[in-house]
Amino acid sequence: MDDIPVPLPANPTRFMDRFRAFIRARHLAYRTEKTYCFWVREFIRFHDKRHPESMGSTEVSQWLSHLANNRNVAVNTQKTALNALVFMYHQFLDKELGELQFTKTSRGRKLPTVFTHDEAISVLANMKGTHRLISGLMYGSGLRVMEAARLRVQDVEFSEPCLFVRETKGDKWRRTILPSSVCEVLKTQIEFALALHQQDLQDGFGEVYLPNALSKKYPGAARSPGWQYVFPAHRLAIDPRSGVRRRHHIGEQQVRRAVKAATSAAGIRKKASCHTFRHSFATDLLRRGTDIRSIQELMGHNDIGTTQIYTHVVGTHERGISSPLDTPTGFSL
Template sequence: MDDIPTPLPAVPIRFMDRFRAFIRARQLAYRTEKTYCLWVREFIRFHGARHPETMGAEEVNAWLSHLANNRNVSVNTQKTALNAVVFMYHQFLGRELGKLQFTNTTQARRLPTVFSHDEAMAVLSNMQGTHKLLASLMYGSGLRVMEATRLRVQDVDFSEQCLFVRETKGDKWRRTLLPSSLTEGLRNQVEFALALHRQDLDDGFGEVYLPNALSKKYPNAARSPAWQYVFPAHRLSVDPRSGVRRRHHIGEQQVRRSVNAAIRAAGIRKKASCHTFRHSFATNLLKSGTDIRSIQELLGHNDISTTQIYTHVIGSHQRGISSPLDP
């Protein structure tokens, strides 16, 4: 249950506990909380476990320069680290850092790895059951692995042939494609999930985790069929925050391991993962003539420049440009 926040003391005293409580009070995504806490800890450790209140812009500059010069992190990684410490100082501690002057990393952003259609289908052919359906949604709908595993019954619209992706990176809802080839399999999966839910209700359980304190606003929603996960876990587990025994969604790590095994079985030597399916979804749409704005909406990118990187991925030869050496 890697998307469920760890419990905090009723009255947080330690610095990191207070920082986590502050983040949750602002209802930031749990992944953001984990990322910010990771980088803040890195910052503190780099300076010999000094308390952040005793440090400032000079120490932040030194740490960010260290990330660029010694750890050779990417541009995006350095930006994430910067965002974390700036959030801590400006929002949590209420202190302005002023203009920071640090060494910017020179490691360029890498082009994403993509599958050709034949490679994607080869990977899928080495999978089966629920994991294959999840991977097919990543490729056919452009979902991240966390988005696929967290799909709820109400997120699948068979009449409109689309998916509503609600529990996303940055909590930005979007609508995307539901491939017609997956309709029957997804219908069967929804029926299975609802049958399992009915069994859980008969056994005295049947509640599901609701995000953003919705359980308080809608007390009965947690038992509603609409809120159940399309891909439920095989067994019930205890929610560490509330102590309630409930059924969560299938674990992301299970799916990642299954996809990695299928990539090896397909004999693909690229540095690929679950996310490669999402990249491949975008590049295949681009190659088929879909406009970049539509792809941006389907992927849920805030900035069109993020989507435009796929124009570099497809390559000049796929845009009708040939080498003068070739006839």
């Protein structure tokens, strides 16, 4: 259960505990919490464990320059580190940083690794069961592994068909494609999940975790079929947030290990991961002529610039771009 927040004291006094409590009060994603806490700790350690309240723009600029000059981090990594400190100072400490003067990293963003269609199918062919279905949704719907693992029964719409992706990075809901080729096996998986839920109810359990304190607003929702995970964990476990024994969703690490093993079995030597399926979803759509704005919406990107990275992955000839020298004039060298 790698997406469950670590428990905090009822009245936190330590700086990092108070910072975590502040983040949770604003309902930021747990991954955001972990990322921000990581970079704040790095900043504090760099300055010999001085308290952030005793530091300001000078120390922040020094640290960001250190990341560029000495650690050679990528552009997005330095931006994430900056975002973490701006959040801490502006919102948590209510302290303006003013103008920052730091060295911006020159290490550009790498192009994402993608599967060809044949490679993606080959990897899927070397998987089975739940892991194969989840990977099929990552490739066929553009889901992140965490989004696929956290999919709820009510998020699947077979009549249209589509998926509603609610528990996302940055808590930005979106709607995406549901491939017809997975519908039957997905229906079977949902039937299994609901049957398991009925058994849990009979055993005195059956209450699932609800995000953003929805369990207080809708007391009966945690036991309703619609809120159950499509891919439930094999066994019940104690939720450290509440002490309630409940069934969580399948672990993301299980899926990652299965994808890694299947990629190796398929003889693919690329540095691939679960996210490679999501990248491949976007590039395949681009190859087939889908406009970039539609891909942006399906991927859930805030910035069109993030989506445009895939235009560098897809070859120019695959996008119908040709050299002006190749116009039909009959000229040849």
